[in-house]
Every structure is written in structure tokens, then in C-alpha cells.
Amino acid sequence: MAPKLKIVVTPRSFGKSDPAPIELLASQGYEVVYNPYGRILTKEEMKGLLADADGVIVGVDPLDREVLAEAPGLKIISKYGVGTDNIDLKYAEERGIKVTLATGSNTEAVADFAFALMMAVARRVTVIDRACRDGIWKADAAIDVHGKTLGLLGLGAIGKAVARRASGFGMKVLAYDLFRDEATAAAYGIAYRDSIGDIVREADFISLHLPLDGKTAGIIGREQFELMKPTAVLVNTARGGADRRGCAARSAAGGTDLGGRASTCSRRSRPTIRRCSPSAT
Numbered sequence: 001m002a003p004k005l006k007i008v009v010t011p012r013s014f015g016k017s018d019p020a021p022i023e024l025l026a027s028q029g030y031e032v033v034y035n036p037y038g039r040i041l042t043k044e045e046m047k048g049l050l051a052d053a054d055g056v057i058v059g060v061d062p063l064d065r066e067v068l069a070e071a072p073g074l075k076i077i078s079k080y081g082v083g084t085d086n087i088d089l090k091y092a093e094e095r096g097i098k099v100t101l102a103t104g105s106n107t108e109a110v111a112d113f114a115f116a117l118m119m120a121v122a123r124r125v126t127v128i129d130r131a132c133r134d135g136i137w138k139a140d141a142a143i144d145v146h147g148k149t150l151g152l153l154g155l156g157a158i159g160k161a162v163a164r165r166a167s168g169f170g171m172k173v174l175a176y177d178l179f180r181d182e183a184t185a186a187a188y189g190i191a192y193r194d195s196i197g198d199i200v201r202e203a204d205f206i207s208l209h210l211p212l213d214g215k216t217a218g219i220i221g222r223e224q225f226e227l228m229k230p231t232a233v234l235v236n237t238a239r240g241g242a243d244r245r246g247c248a249a250r251s252a253a254g255g256t257d258l259g260g261r262a263s264t265c266s267r268r269s270r271p272t273i274r275r276c277s278p279s280a281t
């Protein structure tokens with residue numbers, strides 16, 4: 001009898017809300033190995049699990065050349081999401097390893113989150129929450145989103161989902177993307193701009209929805225922060241690498257008061273709201 005194909009599944013949320021994917025894998029007679037660590041795996045852990053694996057369903061765990069080189073039997077990488085910055089796509093192609101994406105699987109969830117972060121900063125939700133928990137109850141100036149300009153960096157699936165929400169909130173929406181979707185732009189009143197500089201100069205809120213790759217790493221840096229309005233709010237639910245240096249740059253430039261400028265920054269795919277402070281690297 002031929003040995004069972006081994007499939008490694010790393011995302012902890014896999015099959016949590018619906019057991020169908022787990023049942024499907026089981027019904028195919030695979031040997032399925034679920035993430036035994038309950039967290040994002042390290043390179044060494046990935047190497048260990050993938051040494052004799054045929055396929056992997058992967059979240060944000062590392063699948064760079066070093067890891068893939070130690071997975072000689074790997075035939076398929078199924079990304080549980082859409083961002084491929086943790087996968088060496090070039091090397092996978094050289095090796096003939098197929099890479100698939102779960103396109104659209106988290107589009108609306110990420111758009112909700114981006115919008116929630118923007119609203120949280122605008123209405124100072126976390127600041128007020130913290131103050132209330134400390135027994136402090138005082139009026140606090142907030143920012144309206146209605147009538148404001150939202151600049152979207154990346155108008156793919158998630159950028160468009162955010163644009164749909166913004167149009168319902170009466171925002172003016174600007175977008176920058178390598179490719180233009182004029183039909184969507186017309187449907188939601190989105191105006192394209194030719195450069196990131198145009199977006200960051202005009203926008204009251206800026207939301208990042210670009211993939212992290214060699215062209216977009218650090219795409220929001222000192223120059224872009226200096227072009228922003230002093231009251232601009234930056235939300236990054238894409239990948240931290242797109243603006244991490246930017247946060248540091250703006251801190252260095254001194255624009256760090258949440259009452260004026262504010263940012264939400266993310267590392268990997270887990271955004272948090274925080275000030276851009278000198279310790280925010």
C-alpha cells in the first residue's frame with residue numbers, strides 16, 4: 001500500500017468556525033498534522049514538520065528558501081489567506097511547487113477591521129475606554145469621518161471593500177494602484193491618483209492595502225509622512241513592513257500626538273492601534 005500523503009496545517013483558526021475543511025482532509029485519507037505549538041511557527045519548527053510533507057496549508061509562518069530547501073517532497077503550498085510575503089514564490093516555482101491562495105476569504109473581515117481602526121482613532125474609542133477604566137470621565141475632542149477624504153493605497157479586493165464602507169459614511173475616496181478598475185471607481189465615486197504622494201498629501205485618513213514585496217516594503221517612509229496633513233491618520237492592516245520605517249521616520253519628525261496626527265500600525269497581519277512613538281520600530 002502506498003504511504004499516505006502528509007499534509008501539514010499551520011493556521012490555528014483552520015476549521016475552528018466550520019469543521020468541513022477538517023472533515024474533507026480526513027475523508028481523503030491523508031495523514032494530517034496540525035500545528036502542535038498553538039502559535040506562529042519558527043523556521044526550525046517548519047523545517048521539522050515539513051521534512052517529509054507533501055503539502056502545507058500555511059498562514060504567516062515562514063516558507064522562505066531555507067525552509068523550503070528542507071522540504072524535498074513538498075508539492076503544494078496552500079496559503080490560508082492572500083498575502084504571500086512569507087513564501088519564496090520564486091524558489092517554489094523553480095522547484096515546481098504549486099502555490100494557491102484563498103482569494104477573497106478574508107476580504108470583508110480585513111475591511112471591517114481597517115474601518116474599525118479608523119473609527120476607533122477618529123472617535124478616540126481606545127483612549128476614552130482606557131480613561132474610563134481609570135475612573136476618568138471627561139469630554140475629549142474627536143474627529144468626524146463624514147465628509148473627510150480617505151486615501152486608499154491599493155485598490156484590490158480589500159481596498160475596494162473599504163471604499164464601499166467609506167462611501168456609505170459620506171467620505172471622499174481617493175486611490176492609488178498599479179492597475180485601474182474604472183467600473184468600481186465609477187460605482188463608488190473613487191478618484192484615482194497617479195502617485196502615493198498625491199494620496200498622502202490630500203487624505204485625512206490613509207489606509208494601506210498593498211501586498212508586501214520588494215517594491216512596497218517601507219513604501220510609507222519619512223518623505224510620505226512629511227507630506228501628510230498634520231492631522232492625518234494612517235491605518236495599516238496590510239503588513240507591518242510597508243510602513244514600519246515610516247512610523248519611526250514620523251516619530252523622528254516629531255508628529256506623534258494622537259490628538260493631532262495618529263496612526264495605527266501593524267506587524268504581520270495583526271494590527272494594533274498605537275502611537276507612533278520613538279519606540280515604535
Ligand SMILES: NC(=O)c1ccc[n+]([C@@H]2O[C@H](COP(=O)([O-])OP(=O)(O)OC[C@H]3O[C@@H](n4cnc5c(N)ncnc54)[C@H](O)[C@@H]3O)[C@@H](O)[C@H]2O)c1
Binds near residue numbers: 104155
Ligand atoms: N491583516 C490581515 O489579516 C490581512 C488579511 C488579508 C490580506 N492582508 C494583506 O492585504 C494585502 C492586500 O490584500 P487584497 O486581498 O486586497 O489583495 P489584492 O491582490 O486583491 O490587492 C492588492 C492590490 O495592490 C495593487 N498593487 C500591488 N503592488 C502594487 C504596487 N507596487 N503599487 C501599487 N499598487 C500595487 C494590486 O494591483 C492590487 O490591486 C495582502 O497582500 C496582504 O498582505 C492582510
